[in-house]
Amino acid sequence: MICEAPPRKRRKEARPSELTAAALGLFVEKGFAATRLEEVALRAGVSKGTLYLYFDSKEALFKAVIQEGIIPVVAEAEAIAARHAGSAFDLLERLLENWWARIGETDFAGIPKLMIAEARNFPEIAQFYYENVIRRGRALVGAALERGMASGEFRRMDIETTIEVIIAPLLMLLIWRFSMGSCQSKQADPRQYLAIHMDILRQGLQHPRV
Amino acid sequence: MICEAPPRKRRKEARPSELTAAALGLFVEKGFAATRLEEVALRAGVSKGTLYLYFDSKEALFKAVIQEGIIPVVAEAEAIAARHAGSAFDLLERLLENWWARIGETDFAGIPKLMIAEARNFPEIAQFYYENVIRRGRALVGAALERGMASGEFRRMDIETTIEVIIAPLLMLLIWRFSMGSCQSKQADPRQYLAIHMDILRQGLQHPRV
DNA sequence: TAATTTACTGACTGAAAAGTCATTAAGCAT
DNA sequence: ATGCTTAATGACTTTTCAGTCAGTAAATTA
Incomplete structure (x- = not known):
């Protein structure tokens, strides 16, 4: 042949x-x-x-991969937040939904795992990613939390820490898919996963019962 | 000289x-x-x-690193669960505390990031880790959830998914420390992070108010 | 159709790192 | 002390892969 x-x-x-x-x-x-x-x-x-x-080099290729991937999505999320009218929890929900649709269900879904695995080897790229994706993403969640606390919709908690606790399950969902995910037969359904996370949050962020 | x-x-x-x-x-x-x-x-x-x-080889060294690291800790956690007497939420709290003390504050803290980054390249080792660490760890959390639901302490939710939502922030805390952690000046305080996570859970897992 | 440009190729080079092994010396036995 | 066993060494070989470049052919122009 x-x-x-x-x-x-x-x-x-x-x-x-x-x-x-x-x-x-x-x-x-x-x-x-x-x-x-x-x-x-x-x-x-x-x-x-x-x-x-x-x-020019392998590293230049890596830099391009990161830069072209994800920044437009952050900008879009900022636009959503800017024109949002409903409750603070509603905004949180919309941000997470959008993030899932624009990252989780696209080829960009692997970027968080990649960035985490390589951050230490490429501090300059990690810094870029931190400033342009992580910091801005967190700011959006933080602003929603602050609004909810100011209006009395949420109880008062440390904002920075709460942001992380909210975001962590979303990141893990992706990281898992591209790492240990291949070890288990049935992958958790992402939609249900998100639903339960939001459900726990809805109630967990409320003012405690007296 | x-x-x-x-x-x-x-x-x-x-x-x-x-x-x-x-x-x-x-x-x-x-x-x-x-x-x-x-x-x-x-x-x-x-x-x-x-x-x-x-x-014998670089890969054999990797296998040894994973195997000797973390399995005794899982066994210890199982012992804690077996002799626990208090409420289901109390058990959850003790499991997470123990995990933090035995993994998060030791040299083993880096293992989750390592395993996630390399799982795809070493499927056999990943499988071993999955069976001996992840599955058993999840089973413990799952049992605590089931107990709480059976006794009426927690509301009913999908167990498998809830396990993941509970564990994710703990894993992210470690993963972060060994990756993007170097990008931000002040690292979140792990103790406070755990406290807020448990606080949201305590309330989020309750039966909803009527 | 022929000449010209340039996107594209893949064999090659050099460097870096995995893995080997003949030699060395630490510690024990007598 | 002296000889013996074997843990330890580091120079060496082999392999792998990033990066190069002289040549090829696809498109474009004349």
């Missing part, structure tokens, strides 16, 4: 995003150091040399 | 645990693939050749 190489195509515009998409998948799956650039290129349907036409 | 090599010492008994301790630290910090065995040996005060006297 003769395997001919597939015909070359010249597609200057499409290459960078095809390459970052392939790289994201492999980085999430195997980690940055364990991913071979040849494999990234292969998955993008291109040769290794082509990869170096568009990215 | 003349740097003499420090004198050799023969310490067959102590080597394996010194090596796994050094390896754990570096694996957590840099990831498995990015850690050089020469650096592991150096940190353990030994040469690379010595490392290979005790471990």
